[in-house]
Every structure is written in structure tokens, then in C-alpha cells.
Amino acid sequence: QQQVKQSPQSLIVQKGGISIINCAYENTAFDYFPWYQQFPGKGPALLIAIRPDVSEKKEGRFTISFNKSAKQFSLHIMDSQPGDSATYFCAASRADFNKFYFGSGTKLNVKP
């Protein structure tokens, strides 16, 4: 059973556009939601994370929006750049349990 469902599987965005990736979860015990960015040939790297006590967190061009009632969260990349082209994974965990459940990944391609 997939604990975290991610969509879309792939995404093409023009330079300067907004990239949006969505994730949904079922386990209401989850209380920590990170996003990881993975470039080809590299391991995933922590990009940004949110806890459910806030509805939005912004770091530079990257924003997480969180909807606790809907059990959904999303990553928005503003002013997308070709250098943002990578695979993005959402994840979820319980704060008292050092184990992440990852989404299936979204391959983002930002066209110049």
C-alpha cells in the first residue's frame, strides 16, 4: 500500500513558469512532510519541509502548501529555471519515528 501518492509523474514547464507537484497521504499520524530533489546520477537531497501547524512555507522560489483537512500538500516552484530540471519526491513521516515514506517522484523538465 502506497502511503504517499504523488502526481504528476512528469511535468514540462517553460522557463519562468510555475511548476506544481501534488501529494496526498492517508495516515493522519504523519506530521512532517519534506520534499527532496534528485539530479541524474545523484542521491535525493532535502529541498524544503513543512509541519502541519502551518499552511505554507516558502524558501526562495520554492513554496510548500499544506492542506491538513484534505491530507494534501504541494510544491510550487516559482519562476522555474532550466537548472530546476530534476526529479522531485515528496515524503511523509511521524516526528517520533525516523522513517520516511516517499512518493513515486515527478520528473520536471524546464524548457529554456
Next chain:
Amino acid sequence: DAGVIQSPRHEVTEMGQEVTLRCKPISGHDYLFWYRQTMMRGLELLIYFNNNVPIDDSGMPEDRFSAKMPNASFSTLKIQPSEPRDSAVYFCASSPGGSLDYGYTFGSGTRLTVV
């Protein structure tokens, strides 16, 4: 810090052979994780250790897979005998624990091909 170091980067082996993947976590990190990544199944947690002790190995696919962490600076994932369906990228990650805000630090992975 050099980060999480995995070796080898690439491994090609014949079906039935034993394969050993190696990982050196970041010094001071109490948690170590082994993940497998495939196109079909994404990132799957195989096993994780806390202070060198295996905590959860429910993701290990079958008895052909085994993992050890003899000390805080070294872990191995062994597949014996290997099968073509084991072909994947295997990642090791470590975490300082205590707070999830630190996230995981992943190594660059070992791409395993079993022919």
C-alpha cells in the same frame, strides 16, 4: 564532511553471483538507511539501523538480501544469490536523528545490473 560514501558506483554481475554494496555514513549520524530505487516502485526502504542495531527490516524483499552494520562508520548490503530483478539503484542514507528537520543525507547510489 565528505557526505555519505557508497561503493561501488556501478556493479554489473551475473545472475547467481553474490553482490556486496558498501556504505560509510556521515560521522556522528546515528541512523543509517538502505533504499532501493526502480522506475516501477520508486524509492523503497529496505532496512534501517539505529546505533548499529537493525530496527526495521520489513522492506527487505527476501532472504537473499542481508544487511549488516558492524560499526558506526560502515554498513553493507549483500545479495546472495543475485537475480536480474534485483537490478536497481541502491541508496544509503544517514541521519543524525533527534529531529526530522535534519532530513536524510543520501549517498550517490550504487547502480546494480544483474545479467
